[in-house]
Amino acid sequence: MKNDRGLGLAGLILAVAYGWQAQQLQVASAGSGAIGPGAFPTLLAIGLAISSLYFMIRPDADQPWPALKVFVQILSVFVALVVFVITLESVGFIVAAGAVIAFLAWRMGASLKPAALVGGGAAVGMFVLFNYGLELSLPAGALWGMS
Template structure:
């Protein structure tokens, strides 16, 4: 990337940090089980992103090349896939959405189909167990399952 491209990227990332901060400030929970509350983590992340964006603006990189060809398509595929992950997260549920996303990501970066599926399933189940039992975080099962019940 050229210095100009780094500066454009830094401005876009600064806008993203502001968007995250505004969205986090609107989080309202009727009760708090944590003394810090649910706003702290996204606000901290937006602050770090804003700081790094400012640093990138004033100290751009030495140049480099924009990705082309197959790598560019893979990176665009990752962006689309992560957008779809966010879209289907509550509808399809954590386990299914995460398993499919991880499997497609592994496949995009040259994993074999069997390894991709195994990775997706194991990471989905393992992270679900970690979030649920070790951290006490409830993850969605999916709107389609709750509509069946």
């Protein structure tokens, strides 16, 4: 019960700070009626605030904490995502995303070869979709001279 209320309070503080920062975003040259760059972050902040208030008003009964093994698994996923963000521009999207997707598939129980195939295929597919289908440029990799 107190875990949910603590999480709700932390989320509410984050929502207020995030929403306040979203309101600071300025539009360089938009006419009247333009939604502006702060609209989506503001909606996220409102959703987080509502969810946080729900946690504070209607908390669940306290549950036992998971085993240390679960925390280690969560930490490994967090580290993989941080490494992805750090290496994205230097090694490129395909290598970074392929490696993190393969790692996550392996952590979910796939053997290494299928995990690597899924990671590589998904990364190439997303790269093609974003770069050519949606025309949103993803980094190709500075290490390969293709930044």
